[in-house]
Amino acid sequence: MLRHCGYVIGIGLLLLNQAMAQAPLNLVTMDYPPYTYEERGEAEGFATDILRETFRRMEIPISITVIPWARGIAEMKKGTVDGIFTIYRKVEREKFADFSEEILVMELVSLFVLADSPITFDGDLVTLLKQYRFGTVRGYSYGKAFDEAKKLEGIKKPTEVATSEQNVLKLLKKRYSIMVHDKYVALDILRRLNKTERVKELIPSVQEVPAYFAFSKASKYPNLREIRTKYDAALLQLKVDGTYGQIIDSFFKNK
Numbered sequence: 035m036l037r038h039c040g041y042v043i044g045i046g047l048l049l050l051n052q053a054m055a056q057a058p059l060n061l062v063t064m065d066y067p068p069y070t071y072e073e074r075g076e077a078e079g080f081a082t083d084i085l086r087e088t089f090r091r092m093e094i095p096i097s098i099t100v101i102p103w104a105r106g107i108a109e110m111k112k113g114t115v116d117g118i119f120t121i122y123r124k125v126e127r128e129k130f131a132d133f134s135e136e137i138l139v140m141e142l143v144s145l146f147v148l149a150d151s152p153i154t155f156d157g158d159l160v161t162l163l164k165q166y167r168f169g170t171v172r173g174y175s176y177g178k179a180f181d182e183a184k185k186l187e188g189i190k191k192p193t194e195v196a197t198s199e200q201n202v203l204k205l206l207k208k209r210y211s212i213m214v215h216d217k218y219v220a221l222d223i224l225r226r227l228n229k230t231e232r233v234k235e236l237i238p239s240v241q242e243v244p245a246y247f248a249f250s251k252a253s254k255y256p257n258l259r260e261i262r263t264k265y266d267a268a269l270l271q272l273k274v275d276g277t278y279g280q281i282i283d284s285f286f287k288n289k
Contacts, residue, residue: 113252120245177241
C-alpha cells in the first residue's frame with residue numbers, strides 16, 4: 035500500500051514538473067523606450083524583440099509584462115517572476131539574480147551634434163567641455179568619465195532640462211552645441227520627430243554600459259540553470275548569424 039502511494043505521488047510530481055515546464059516563463063521589464071515599453075497592452079521594444087527571438091529558438095514559451103522597476107526587483111527577490119531585463123550586473127543583485135553571461139544590449143552614452151556641425155570627438159571630453167556648451171537631462175548619470183570631467187575647473191556648466199525630448203529639441207534649436215544622451219533613446223526620439231537627418235552622433239561613445247537578462251534565484255520554474263546556459267548559447271548565435279543586428283536596424287527603420 036505504501037509502495038503504491040509512493041508510486042502515485044511520484045507520478046503526480048512528474049506530471050506537475052511537466053506542466054510547469056510547458057508553462058511560459060514569467061518575465062518582467064520596465065518602461066524604457068525604445069529598449070522596452072508597452073504598446074496596446076503588449077511588451078514592445080528592440081530588446082524585447084531580441085529576447086523573444088532568443089527564446090523562440092530555444093522553443094521555450096515566455097510571457098513579458100511591463101511593470102515599475104522597483105516592483106520588478108521585489109518580485110525577483112520573492113521568486114514570483116522568473117526573470118527580468120534589461121538589468122545592470124551588480125554584486126548586490128547577484129544575491130537574488132542569476133545573470134546571463136551574454137550581454138543582452140550595450141547601452142551607449144553618446145555625444146550628438148547638428149549634422150552640419152564641424153565638431154569632432156577623439157575621446158578628449160575635457161577639451162570639448164571647455165570649448166562648447168553641452169545639454170543634459172537633469173538627474174541623469176552619463177557615465178564616470180563625463181560625470182568626473184564636468185566637475186573640473188574651467189568647464190562650461192551643462193544646460194540641464196527635465197526630459198529627453200526637451201534635450202533633443204534644444205539641440206535642434208541650437209540652444210547648445212552638443213547633446214549627451216543614451217544613443218538609442220536619442221535616435222528613437224529623432225525618428226519620431228522625423229528629424230534623424232538633422233543630427234549626427236560623434237564617435238567614439240562616451241561610455242558603454244552592458245545590460246543583461248537575469249533569472250530569479252527564488253523562482254520555482256524547473257531547470258532554470260540549464261535554461262540559462264541554453265539562453266546564452268542562443269543569444270550568442272543571434273549575434274553570430276546577424277539576426278541580432280538586423281532586429282535593431284529593422285526596429286528603427288520600420289517604426
